[in-house]
Amino acid sequence: MPTISSRGANAHTSPIRKLSPYADAAKKAGRKVYHLNIGQPDIQTPPAALQKVRTTDVKVLEYSPSAGIASYREKLPEYYRRNGIDVTPGDILVTSGASEGIYFALLACLDRGETILSPEPLYANYVGFAEMADVHIRAVTCTIETGFALPSVADFARALTPDVKAIFLCNPNNPTGAVYPEIMLRALAELALEHDIYLFVDEVYREFCYGETPFFSALNLPGMENHVVVFDSISKRYSACGARVGAVVSRNHRVLTTILKYAETRLSPPSFGQMLAEALIDTDEAYFSTVKKEYKQRRDLLYNRLSAMPGVTCYRPDGAFYVFAKLPIDDCERFCQWLLEDFTYNNQTVMLAPGNGFYTTPGLGKQEVRFAYVLNERDLNNAMDCLALALERYQAEMKIETSFRV
Ligand SMILES: Cc1ncc(COP(=O)(O)O)c(C=O)c1O
Known part of the structure; x- marks a missing residue:
């Protein structure tokens, strides 16, 4: 087989998409996956x-x-x-x-x-x-x-x-x-x-x-x-x-x-x-006020739910539609994969983007994840129910040191 370029071989994979095969497998197995990993809004195009x-x-x-x-x-x-x-x-x-x-x-x-x-x-x-x-x-x-x-x-x-x-x-x-x-x-x-x-x-x-x-x-x-x-x-x-x-x-x-x-x-x-x-370009300005209001409510919901989870550090972001939070976990990649492979609650789970992929400095972001609040409030609430339980189970299963817990 001819070789591929070293440029191609060394190209980095998107942290946002690289867990997709695990999400596909979870869906194939009949589980509902809440996609908070990617900035794909559910808002209707005008x-x-x-x-x-x-x-x-x-x-x-x-x-x-x-x-x-x-x-x-x-x-x-x-x-x-x-x-x-x-x-x-x-x-x-x-x-x-x-x-x-x-x-x-x-x-x-x-x-x-x-x-x-x-x-x-x-x-x-x-x-x-x-x-x-x-x-x-x-x-x-x-x-x-x-x-x-x-x-x-x-x-x-x-x-x-x-x-x-x-x-x-x-x-x-x-x-x-x-x-x-x-x-x-x-x-x-x-x-x-x-x-x-x-x-x-x-x-x-x-x-x-x-x-x-x-x-x-x-x-x-x-x-x-x-x-x-x-x-x-x-x-x-x-x-x-x-x-x-x-x-x-x-x-x-x-x-x-x-x-x-x-x-x-x-x-x-x-x-x-x-x-x-x-x-x-002719979209009515009312579209933006409606959409902004919707995102703001979602942001508040996500921020409030995350803030209430023991050991989670987060802040209320002012813009875009993401929250970057620190979780009481050992390794964000392991946790995000575990969510898709091993976790289920009412036949549902959550897909998140591991935080380390958003840093170029090695070692940073290991306990962080990015949430995209691109789903409606009901789905966001369901996703947060999953996450709250998942954090408890993960800590117990992985015997996460109590220093991560609060
Ligand atoms: C900060 C930022 N820049 C650029 C893009 C890509 O935009 P486009 O879909 O126009 O290529 C994204 C998509 O998520 C983004 O978040």
């Missing part, structure tokens, strides 16, 4: 936009322009304006999800072997994109004790070496749900300017802020036109993950024209997805 795509008369499903369908790019500034962001169609390049945009931006802005600086825990796929682009991630570690607030600018400054080409934030944050205040973004922008490096910000959860810290877009940082690159997506905004439509937004057109070279190589983003995305 039906009017779906209907518009259904009734669009398509004779030939063509490639679109590589930078995105012109009418969609021209309409997008309407959406940004409603969110207090002033951009032109020329500042936007449509990609196949934010995922592709992030990968292309790394290729366009960093040379092989250069480094991005990112707070951890971080969205695990950044590690995969960095591997694909052959660049490094240097993490600046956030702690659960501070609700995963950004470390100080001095911490970032200390980690800055000449090979660092970008600071990369996710705001609101996946996996922690932290929302970063304007003052911190301004301070990091100053640092980026001083060192003439990029400030990449993944804003795919822009709409989902529930706390006192208002969302502040990096696109509104003054004097950062050449340094800020924002990644965006319709996946979470409209619960349209399968459309595969995102964007890179930057006033640095040299970055966009470089990304366009990669975009031309992959030809075009999905045409149906873009038709949907264009129709979604």
Whole structure:
């Protein structure tokens, strides 16, 4: 058999998906699995936009322009304006999800072997994109004790070496749900300017802020036109993950024209997805208030249930739809697999994302897990009933030392 590449052999697996075979086996055996492991919301995609795509008369499903369908790019500034962001169609390049945009931006802005600086825990796929682009991630570690607030600018400054080409934030944050205040973004922008490096910000959860810290877009940082690159997506905004439509937004057109070279190589983003995305711009603002209210209730439910479990450390996140919590367990991977393989309560179990996969620093996150509150309140309650019992059983079965217990 021919060999596969060492690049492929060494590629990391997604912590979010790698337990899927165990979940599949549990489902095959007839067990109900509550999926709190992945950011796939159960919220309905706005039906009017779906209907518009259904009734669009398509004779030939063509490639679109590589930078995105012109009418969609021209309409997008309407959406940004409603969110207090002033951009032109020329500042936007449509990609196949934010995922592709992030990968292309790394290729366009960093040379092989250069480094991005990112707070951890971080969205695990950044590690995969960095591997694909052959660049490094240097993490600046956030702690659960501070609700995963950004470390100080001095911490970032200390980690800055000449090979660092970008600071990369996710705001609101996946996996922690932290929302970063304007003052911190301004301070990091100053640092980026001083060192003439990029400030990449993944804003795919822009709409989902529930706390006192208002969302502040990096696109509104003054004097950062050449340094800020924002990644965006319709996946979470409209619960349209399968459309595969995102964007890179930057006033640095040299970055966009470089990304366009990669975009031309992959030809075009999905045409149906873009038709949907264009129709979604007309979504009533009431949709967002309803969806936000729903997520906020789910967050409160999850936070309250977790806080009531002995030995669990968690905080109330301000944004996105995740809670990153510390559990009274020895090893998150073992626990998450055990939940799927060995645990059942009323023929149900829970799937969680092991926390260690969201860190690049070895050894961190071993007792942590990420919960995505993407299920309705009844299912979330059932999942929490399972978890409460599972923690007790797991501790007893694994003879977890009492130091983990409270
Ligand atoms: C922070 C973050 N960025 C990017 C993505 C991927 O977005 P897309 O579906 O647009 O590729 C996700 C998906 O979960 C995410 O959580």
